[in-house]
Amino acid sequence: MTKKAYITTAIPYVNAAPHIGTGLDQLLADIWARYMRQNGYEVRFQVGTDEHGNKIAAKAQEAGLEPQAYVDQMNASFRTFMDKLGASYTDFIRTTDGHHRGAVQYIWQQLAAAGLIYKGSYEGWYCTGCESFVTDKEAAANNGTCPDHQKPYERLSEENYYFKASQFSDQIREAIEKNRLRIVPEFRKNEFLELIKDGIKDVSISRPRKNLSWGISVPGDEEQVMYVWIDALSNYITVLGYPENEAWREYWPADVQVVGKDILRFHAGIWPAMLLGIGLPLPKVLLVHGFINVGGAKMSKTVGNVVDPNEIIDQYGLDAYRYYMTRHVPTQEDGDFTWEKFENAYNNELGNDLGNLVQRVAAMITRYQAGVIGDAPQAEHDMGPYRDAMSAYAFNQAIDTVWNTVRSLNQYLENVKPWEIAKNREKDSEATEHLAEVLAHASSTLIQIADLLMPFMPGSAEAIRKIFETGVVPSDTAPLFPKIYLHTPDPHAPKA
Numbered sequence: 476m477t478k479k480a481y482i483t484t485a486i487p488y489v490n491a492a493p494h495i496g497t498g499l500d501q502l503l504a505d506i507w508a509r510y511m512r513q514n515g516y517e518v519r520f521q522v523g524t525d526e527h528g529n530k531i532a533a534k535a536q537e538a539g540l541e542p543q544a545y546v547d548q549m550n551a552s553f554r555t556f557m558d559k560l561g562a563s564y565t566d567f568i569r570t571t572d573g574h575h576r577g578a579v580q581y582i583w584q585q586l587a588a589a590g591l592i593y594k595g596s597y598e599g600w601y602c603t604g605c606e607s608f609v610t611d612k613e614a615a616a617n618n619g620t621c622p623d624h625q626k627p628y629e630r631l632s633e634e635n636y637y638f639k640a641s642q643f644s645d646q647i648r649e650a651i652e653k654n655r656l657r658i659v660p661e662f663r664k665n666e667f668l669e670l671i672k673d674g675i676k677d678v679s680i681s682r683p684r685k686n687l688s689w690g691i692s693v694p695g696d697e698e699q700v701m702y703v704w705i706d707a708l709s710n711y712i713t714v715l716g717y718p719e720n721e722a723w724r725e726y727w728p729a730d731v732q733v734v735g736k737d738i739l740r741f742h743a744g745i746w747p748a749m750l751l752g753i754g755l756p757l758p759k760v761l762l763v764h765g766f767i768n769v770g771g772a773k774m775s776k777t778v779g780n781v782v783d784p785n786e787i788i789d790q791y792g793l794d795a796y797r798y799y800m801t802r803h804v805p806t807q808e809d810g811d812f813t814w815e816k817f818e819n820a821y822n823n824e825l826g827n828d829l830g831n832l833v834q835r836v837a838a839m840i841t842r843y844q845a846g847v848i849g850d851a852p853q854a855e856h857d858m859g860p861y862r863d864a865m866s867a868y869a870f871n872q873a874i875d876t877v878w879n880t881v882r883s884l885n886q887y888l889e890n891v892k893p894w895e896i897a898k899n900r901e902k903d904s905e906a907t908e909h910l911a912e913v914l915a916h917a918s919s920t921l922i923q924i925a926d927l928l929m930p931f932m933p934g935s936a937e938a939i940r941k942i943f944e945t946g947v948v949p950s951d952t953a954p955l956f957p958k959i960y961l962h963t964p965d966p967h968a969p970k971a
Contacts, residue, residue: 480516481726482508483711483758485734485742486523486568489549490530493556495782495812496767500733501562502800503764506870507731508563509930519726521714522557523568524550525707529603532689542689546571559785561793561933568714570706578713579706580694583680585753586705587694591639597679600628607703608679623737636681636699640748644674647747647757656757658743659868660807663736663763667743675744680705708746712755729758731868739763762868765809767800782812791959794932795821801931802878806870814962822958828881829924829935830956835888836917837942837952843897846948848918849911856880856920861927870931877927884920888913918943 484500487493501522508520526546535545550569557564568575586592600609604624608631609617620627648671650656651664658664681699691706693699711732715723734742739761747757766773769780787796799817802824804810840848864873893913900906925939935955942952960968 477517478515479519479725480508480511481519481521481715481729482511483521483729483732484523485738486525486570486707486710487553488525488528488530489546489553490528490534493553493784495769495784495787496735497553498556498560498562498784499764499767499800499804500735501557501560501564502797503762503806503868503870504731504733505560505562505564506801506930507733507762507868509933510865512563513926513929519566519715520562520564521566521568521711522562522564523566523710523714524553524570525703525710526550526569526571527690527701527706528703529687529689535689543571556785559788559793561797566714568710570710574716575710575713576691578717579691579701579709581718582709582749582753583701583705584694586638586749589752591642591752592680593637593639594634595637596632596634598632599630601631602626602628610676633683633686635679635683635702636693636696637677638680638705638745638748638752639677640675640745641677643748643751644671646751647671647675647744650747650757651743655759656743656747657760658739659760659762663739663807667739670740671744675748678704678745704741704745705749708741708749711746711758728756731760731762732758733762733764736763736765760868762807764806767804768809768811770813771811787817790961791817791821792934792956794935795825795956797932798825798874802871802874804871806868806872818959818962821956822960822963824878825956826958828878828885830954832881832885832888833921833939833942833955834952836914836921837948839893839897840914840918840948841950843893843910844914846950848943848946848948849915852915853919853923856923858927865930874928874931877924877931880920880924880927884917884924888917893917 482504484504487497487500504520504522508518511518524546526549531546532542535542538545540548546569554567557567583592597608599611600614601607602609602621602624604621604626609621609628614628647656648668651658651668658667680702681693682702684698684700687700687702690700690702693701711729712723712727715726717723717727732742742761750757769782772780784796799812799820800810803816803820804812840846861873861876864870864876891913893910896906896910896913900910921939922943925936928939929936938955942948958965
């Protein structure tokens with residue numbers, strides 16, 4: 476029987492164009508999905524777009540469009556971006572999809588039938604940017620201003636429906652403490668447990684239609700519109716066909732749900748409470764990543780430091796983007812991007828370490844052995860550290876281990892000097908065989924490197940395999956990473 480696995484990503488809000496941090500969920504999920512497929516799993520991999528809410532309605536109005544027309548337009552740009560990232564997703568969901576809307580209303584009705592929804596008045600703080608309510612304690616701690624959006628909280632008073640999330644506080648706390656719902660990394664788990672030490676609070680799950688026009692109607696009450704949580708969080712099961720398509724049961728609970736650190740509390744608190752409320756098991760792992768800063772500062776349109784990922788991919792190639800975002804942005808912590816750091820990594824690590832290595836081995840096999848590799852035994856490098864890092868969802872550490880092999884092979888060639896062995900073939904009868912062994916070892920190691928890089932840099936991995944795995948090196952091997960100097964000095968440029 477085929478082993479099955481399911482990974483999800485937090486669906487981005489489509490009120491602005493994708494930026495460098497937007498694709499982090501999809502990239503990390505794609506690495507895991509490709510790795511699991513390599514290990515024989517049949518993987519479902521969800522991506523999508525969050526398309527309801529006041530910010531969407533406001534943006535649509537600014538653009539002179541109806542909300543549906545606006546989200547159709549924005550959805551296309553996000554889908555194009557996810558495809559450009561090389562995300563090997565199997566399922567794409569929009570919260571405006573007809574099936575999703577109906578399934579969300581069904582979930583609401585289940586929660587209501589279980590006595591978990593009640594009507595109440597809310598008076599307190601609200602962040603328009605986050606589209607979330609804020610406790611007095613949080614508002615005070617942040618001096619009345621949202622730290623993410625740098626805008627003062629608004630004071631609201633309105634009648635809403637509430638979800639009794641508090642009823643599940645003990646079950647959720649125990650599941651997290653005992654790692655039945657595992658939060659990675661551990662320090663995020665501890666942060667969340669501290670946050671809920673006094674219990675999970677009941678949460679507002681609707682707003683009056685006069686205050687929230689663009690969304691899914693509350694079943695049986697047209698004057699109220701569902702708030703983001705019941706709508707957006709439900710996508711992880713509705714995309715599988717829940718509730719009517721029984722195939723959803725083959726994949727739920729999710730093996731890994733990838734989320735940003737800013738939305739952990741919703742995925743570790745409200746989402747598990749919703750699942751418990753409708754009698755479904757909790758996801759197995761929440762993989763929490765950090766933010767990508769630019770030059771040490773948070774990305775901001777006001778500051779003018781927003782980086783367009785399309786520009787990186789168009790100028791340097793997809794695998795260069797995936798490499799930097801995997802190796803130089805720690806999987807479980809904040810990372811930093813500057814064009815200088817990126818270009819140095821591209822030219823020195825991809826260009827010199829890997830690209831030149833592939834090129835020189837291919838060139839020596841072509842020059843000394845007419846392109847024929849000969850008998851290349853399977854490389855036997857220790858895979859333990861790589862597998863351990865992948866199992867810990869520390870993808871930056873996994874690719875570090877691959878780079879250790881890349882650099883070790885470069886050092887091996889410098890020590891053995893196959894070009895010197897080639898010079899001695901006429902004088903030394905054993906030199907030809909020795910040279911063949913050296914180049915065969917280099918070829919088999921590069922094939923193993925390609926296998927290890929497949930989840931991270933699938934295009935480059937495939938290119939390396941094509942050069943070495945047939946036993947005959949093609950005569951037209953182009954450089955994998957030709958040097959580019961757009962943001963750093965070209966050392967070969969003529970001196971002024």
